[in-house]
Amino acid sequence: MNNLKVLILDDEIQFTEELAEFFQNTGFKTFIANTSAEGYAVLKKEAIDLLVLDVRLPGINGLDILKEVKKLYPGIEVIIVSAHGDMDTVIRAMRLGALDYLRKPFRTMDIQIAIERTEKFLILQQRIKQMEEKNSLISKNLEEKIDRHLIGVSPQILHVLDLAMKAAKFPDINVLITGESGTGKENIARIIHFSSTRKDYLLYTVNSSSITDSLLESEFFGHKKGSFTGAIADKKGFFEVCDHGTLFLDEIADMPLNLQSKVLRAIEEKKIARVGDTHQISTDFRIISATNHELDKLVEEKKFRLDLLHRLNTLHIHIPPLRERPEDIEPLLLYFNEDFSKKINKPTNPIEKDVIRMLQNYEFPGNVRELKNMTERAVILSQGQSLSIHDFTLKIKGKHFRSNESVRSTLSENEIEMIRNALHNCEFNQNAAAGLLGISRDSLIRKMKKYHIQITRNENPT
Numbered sequence: 001m002n003n004l005k006v007l008i009l010d011d012e013i014q015f016t017e018e019l020a021e022f023f024q025n026t027g028f029k030t031f032i033a034n035t036s037a038e039g040y041a042v043l044k045k046e047a048i049d050l051l052v053l054d055v056r057l058p059g060i061n062g063l064d065i066l067k068e069v070k071k072l073y074p075g076i077e078v079i080i081v082s083a084h085g086d087m088d089t090v091i092r093a094m095r096l097g098a099l100d101y102l103r104k105p106f107r108t109m110d111i112q113i114a115i116e117r118t119e120k121f122l123i124l125q126q127r128i129k130q131m132e133e134k135n136s137l138i139s140k141n142l143e144e145k146i147d148r149h150l151i152g153v154s155p156q157i158l159h160v161l162d163l164a165m166k167a168a169k170f171p172d173i174n175v176l177i178t179g180e181s182g183t184g185k186e187n188i189a190r191i192i193h194f195s196s197t198r199k200d201y202l203l204y205t206v207n208s209s210s211i212t213d214s215l216l217e218s219e220f221f222g223h224k225k226g227s228f229t230g231a232i233a234d235k236k237g238f239f240e241v242c243d244h245g246t247l248f249l250d251e252i253a254d255m256p257l258n259l260q261s262k263v264l265r266a267i268e269e270k271k272i273a274r275v276g277d278t279h280q281i282s283t284d285f286r287i288i289s290a291t292n293h294e295l296d297k298l299v300e301e302k303k304f305r306l307d308l309l310h311r312l313n314t315l316h317i318h319i320p321p322l323r324e325r326p327e328d329i330e331p332l333l334l335y336f337n338e339d340f341s342k343k344i345n346k347p348t349n350p351i352e353k354d355v356i357r358m359l360q361n362y363e364f365p366g367n368v369r370e371l372k373n374m375t376e377r378a379v380i381l382s383q384g385q386s387l388s389i390h391d392f393t394l395k396i397k398g399k400h401f402r403s404n405e406s407v408r409s410t411l412s413e414n415e416i417e418m419i420r421n422a423l424h425n426c427e428f429n430q431n432a433a434a435g436l437l438g439i440s441r442d443s444l445i446r447k448m449k450k451y452h453i454q455i456t457r458n459e460n461p462t
């Protein structure tokens with residue numbers, strides 16, 4: 001007995017029984033449920049370690065169950081069971097935190113391997129948990145610092161790193177980071193913050209395009225209780241919570257003009273007053289801002305204040321697109337392959353040379369994020385002993401985005417089609433579509449606005 005408890009949730013009774021037998025033989029204490037209600041009842045009563053979940057239960061979306069379970073019971077690991085050919089669901093499930101997947105119909109071998117992998121993983125997890133409970137070494141704070149590796153060997157990326165280290169050394173200068181979507185701007189902001197003397201204070205990320213205009217001022221400056229309807233208590237704004245820390249203004253180009261002048265004043269004076277209050281509060285923050293727009297042009301068009309730009313770009317770091325530094329592709333690929341394989345508890349398979357050649361000729365409109373997502377997908381889906389070019393096709397309905405695709409009509413036409421296809425394929429779920437395209441959700445929304453792409457079904461955008 002390994003002391004681990006597994007729940008199998010699937011509507012096919014015979015299948016659940018067969019699977020239960022396998023798990024029992026491996027030493028798991030096994031529970032069965034054939035409906036989601038039965039499943040939740042077991043989860044409530046038993047401290048389940050592993051859930052084997054069919055994502056195609058009648059009348060309910062298995063991915064919703066996965067999300068809910070991960071929320072209610074974050075300690076439970078989930079293996080999903082999917083139908084052959086339903087790979088988009090598998091990818092989405094893995095992104096939602098599923099540990100592994102089994103395809104129906106499957107071979108005995110597949111189940112045995114999955115169980116073995118899972119068992120090792122769960123026992124390891126239990127050990128880590130026990131260690132953490134004894135001596136809480138891995139703090140949340142430390143975890144936050146983990147995703148800040150800068151991989152690359154090109155002279156361009158080494159120059160970026162050099163500038164980032166300079167920025168870290170001078171914790172009071174403001175830094176502007178520019179570069180296309182997915183080039184790693186946020187990554188650099190983290191590296192600067194966590195390598196500077198401000199590292200023990202907050203790094204706070206604000207994306208002005210995602211805050212309602214009417215709330216922007218109070219979000220940045222805070223407010224006094226009663227200063228407007230809804231201001232039920234005093235509240236600190238971003239400038240105040242970032243005292244001694246770093247305020248990361250992401251997509252700075254989207255900041256409305258009236259806010260720009262207020263922000264400029266706050267930066268110059270290092271003092272702010274909360275909305276509805278006259279009392280001046282001193283605060284010591286550093287601003288790192290990022291954009292994928294050309295701010296100079298926006299200044300010319302009078303959409304961005306020149307004086308604010310001068311304040312923000314004391315140090316300017318530009319990250320070139322990935323296609324201009326193809327020598328970074330291989331080290332990034334190796335890094336993501338290893339990192340992701342570890343995360344899903346799979347051995348790291350070698351990458352065939354063809355893959356590297358192919359990717360070095362690919363344009364990477366989504367830059368490093370796209371490469372990362374592609375690798376993630378390849379690691380999840382590959383069946384062989386190595387990753388081959390077949391694992392790396394970015395498939396969007398009716399089109400294969402391969403390096404050797406020589407005909408590219410116009411870039412924007414292609415982009416529009418890709419966006420439409422991705423949205424369609426993901427049932428208009430914007431998060432999923434952005435993931436498929438290898439861009440952030442914010443970028444997707446910006447592009448949808450730019451090309452006037454509307455959600456044509458009645459779903460609420462998610």
Ligand SMILES: Nc1ncnc2c1ncn2[C@@H]1O[C@H](COP(=O)(O)OP(=O)(O)OP(=O)(O)O)[C@@H](O)[C@H]1O
Pocket residue numbers: 147149150151152179180181182183184185186187188292332368369372439440443
């Ligand atoms: N040189 C790098 N080494 C390792 N990981 C990287 C590198 N560059 C980018 N990444 C990873 O790629 C992903 C995208 O990077 P990031 O979010 O920083 O991009 P961004 O420029 O802020 O994009 P956007 O403009 O869409 O917000 C992240 O997961 C990041 O960790």
Ligand SMILES: [Mg+2]
Pocket residue numbers: 185186250
């Ligand atoms: Mg970003």
